[in-house]
Amino acid sequence: MPRIKKMIKNKKNLDRLQEDVMKRIREGKIKMKPKWYFVVGSFMAFIGLVGLSILAIFLINIVFFLFRKRGPGIVRLEMMFSTFPWWVVFLAIVSILVAVLLLKRYDFSYKKNFWLVVLIFIASIFLAAWVIDYFGINETWSRHGPMRRFYQQIERNNEDRPFGQMCRGRRCR
């Protein structure tokens, strides 16, 4: 008997719940978000993912570029680490992490092995950065085009200034 009473109570509550939700809809207290809101949301997430991937590729390519400029050798390596622009590495890691979070929005992130997806994503970023460096595209960017000044500045900073000091033109602060 108590079970039947409970069922009736639940049924009444559910009917009340349905009425309550519908009343709020009729009164306009609850409104549907427009279609464009979701379209823009998806588009922004996609653009964000692409943008962050490009940023990560660019930053990692800078790391490869600086490594190559320094060349091999323990002493050079030590010197390079003391003057290395670590913010590039930090920013690259942050970009990758945010991009991975954005990847989770997509269905394939749980339909496939997510860690494998992340691994392939990171490997693709490193591969793209390496290709840019291998074919000397960054070398061209460092001499021509809008990124010329950025490359030259970062290269100069990495040569003999301790990390944290910024150079503007030929003079250092």
Next chain:
Amino acid sequence: MEGIKNLSDEELVDYVRKKDKESYAEVIRRYKDKLLRYALYLTEDEDKAEDVVQESFIKAYVNLNGFDTRKKFSNWIYRIAHNEAMNVLNEKKQAVLNGDVDFDSGVDLENELVEKELKDKARYCLKRLPVIYREPLILYFFDEKSYEEISDVLRIPVGTVGTRINRAKVLMRKICQESKR
């Protein structure tokens, strides 16, 4: 109005979005019992379960235009209810996410637990099951969802669904046996 009862869930959602908001009552009618049962098993509290269901219907309505009608509406609304229930569990710190009951993963007990038997005995033991195992088990046995559907609701790989259900069966057996003693 009679006609909408023959529509599939996805067609009904499309109808609500484009033609008649009042028809959302039919969506609620179709899912209120199922979602309440699901929420009740998760929260173990009638009032909280009702709140979860109400919030789920409100959120579903607000985001109805974000639903892709090529997918299954049932999975989508269960996902919303899952998120709401998890919020409630997290708030009250009721969720025991890491089970403290040992089990032998190598033991194959699939045949020992027949579905019907499980349904009858389950209620008490289910309450004692960690939520990460309880949830796929409820969806599989009580809501009769497939592994793929559970994967969509919980957003975990199909393989993980299978693993959790198998582990849940083993855990259930242990818990039920302990409770008999």
